[in-house]
Amino acid sequence: MRNKIIWIAIGSALLGGCAVGPDFKAPQPALPEHWRDSTVANDAIEQMWWKQFHDATLDDLVARALSNNANVQLAMLRVAQSRVLRNADSGAFWPNVNAKGAYQRERQSELGTATRMIDLIAPAGEREQIVQVLSEPFDVFQAGFDVGWELDLWGRLRRTVEASDANVRSSEQDLRDAQLSLIGEVVRGYLELRGAQDQLRIATADAAAGQDLVELTEYRVKGGLVDQLDLATQRARLADTRSTLPQLKQQETQLLSALAVLLNEPPGSLDTQLTAAPPTFTLPPAVAGGVPSEVARRRPDIQRAEAQLHAATAEIGIAVADLYPRITLTGSFVQESLRASDLGDWGARQWSVGPSISLPIFDGGRRRAVVEVRKLDQQQAAVSYQQTVLRAWHEIETALSGYSAEQEHNRELSTALTASRDAYDIARVRYNHGMINYLGELEARRTLLQTERAYSQSNIQLGTQLVAVYKALGGGWPQ
Numbered sequence: 001m002r003n004k005i006i007w008i009a010i011g012s013a014l015l016g017g018c019a020v021g022p023d024f025k026a027p028q029p030a031l032p033e034h035w036r037d038s039t040v041a042n043d044a045i046e047q048m049w050w051k052q053f054h055d056a057t058l059d060d061l062v063a064r065a066l067s068n069n070a071n072v073q074l075a076m077l078r079v080a081q082s083r084v085l086r087n088a089d090s091g092a093f094w095p096n097v098n099a100k101g102a103y104q105r106e107r108q109s110e111l112g113t114a115t116r117m118i119d120l121i122a123p124a125g126e127r128e129q130i131v132q133v134l135s136e137p138f139d140v141f142q143a144g145f146d147v148g149w150e151l152d153l154w155g156r157l158r159r160t161v162e163a164s165d166a167n168v169r170s171s172e173q174d175l176r177d178a179q180l181s182l183i184g185e186v187v188r189g190y191l192e193l194r195g196a197q198d199q200l201r202i203a204t205a206d207a208a209a210g211q212d213l214v215e216l217t218e219y220r221v222k223g224g225l226v227d228q229l230d231l232a233t234q235r236a237r238l239a240d241t242r243s244t245l246p247q248l249k250q251q252e253t254q255l256l257s258a259l260a261v262l263l264n265e266p267p268g269s270l271d272t273q274l275t276a277a278p279p280t281f282t283l284p285p286a287v288a289g290g291v292p293s294e295v296a297r298r299r300p301d302i303q304r305a306e307a308q309l310h311a312a313t314a315e316i317g318i319a320v321a322d323l324y325p326r327i328t329l330t331g332s333f334v335q336e337s338l339r340a341s342d343l344g345d346w347g348a349r350q351w352s353v354g355p356s357i358s359l360p361i362f363d364g365g366r367r368r369a370v371v372e373v374r375k376l377d378q379q380q381a382a383v384s385y386q387q388t389v390l391r392a393w394h395e396i397e398t399a400l401s402g403y404s405a406e407q408e409h410n411r412e413l414s415t416a417l418t419a420s421r422d423a424y425d426i427a428r429v430r431y432n433h434g435m436i437n438y439l440g441e442l443e444a445r446r447t448l449l450q451t452e453r454a455y456s457q458s459n460i461q462l463g464t465q466l467v468a469v470y471k472a473l474g475g476g477w478p479q
Helices: 002-015 049-053 056-068 070-093 114-121 127-134 156-222 228-262 292-298 300-321 366-432 438-473
Strands: 096-106 138-150 326-337 349-358
Touching: 049 056, 049 156, 056 070, 056 156, 070 156, 114 127, 156 228, 156 300, 156 438, 292 300, 292 366, 300 366, 366 438
Parallel strands: none
Antiparallel strands: 096 138, 138 326, 326 349
């Protein structure tokens, strides 16, 4: 018996390298080596790409969001859960040992099946005495353990752990995706908030200039230089400018509240920090996109799709292994005694050891149907991976195109802003020297404010487009 057990163990070790089902091979998506957009450099993306804005307040908000956001915390818990499940699956490689102990108070029936044996072997005239003795209550003490160890001959357990590893990786990419989305939302919300505050500043200055223009027009009406139509026009323009102030204030409040939600903080908690004079953030001169072929290793959705394909491939091996016999080594050792004092005696031992085999013979085709289903699952995962890569590339191209177009728009507005400032400076000098009246100086100032408004809006749009680009590129986290 001992030799048989040894040979079984040797055989299982030799067959341990055998795993049925296809082996996973990581897909190699066909991606270009260079970017089509000239504004993207092949330089490696900075891990903390949002620091390129050089804004300490923004850096603080991102750090607090990553620590406190509820969606990120849930994703982290799912990662921890997947790792625990993986450990549970890997535990099947080891023998399953269970200790057991029992105490029973028993009594045999005087009229039960045991009396048939007594009728056969009891000496004449002693049957009743034997039945009486056997039917007296007695104690039974037991203590021992059971062992069960499944031999992974066809790689079912290894494929199970392989699938669990892939599921862990998938959950880790879910976490990265949640972090990337959160950072993008915080940066975009912060830029929009600063834009709304800047627009509020410009609108307030524009309303002040409009009020000066209305007062000047009133004096000109009294002097007979213009009629009431000019005055009504200026008042209408002033009212229209003032009407934007409540909307901009409401937008500022909404953006503050949205940022507080992302940081998992109560409403109003960020008002003191973010309603001060908005700092001037800077935009990077170029986008560092890295090598295009690295996008597949950076984007969490592509990595998640690859992990799901890996898990689906391993599931095929699990299903195929169920078509083969399953062999389990079992053993049991028990000390049994009618008296507790005798439980430790070597003579109280009883044991059993040996393999058990479960061989599938007929199940109506259920197991083979499961194999076909798992193969179809893998084909779906492969198509999903290809679709994810293609969709990612379209997102990158769209984001880069939007960023490039806004860069050109921003450059033209910068030129217009410089010209408007020059025009205002000339008008102010001429007014100070009496060469033009105050109306000309006011018109030049309002033109400058309108150009500043358009340029401020373009800066915010350029910043949000940059956020979209880095989100599409995968955020720059190292693998």
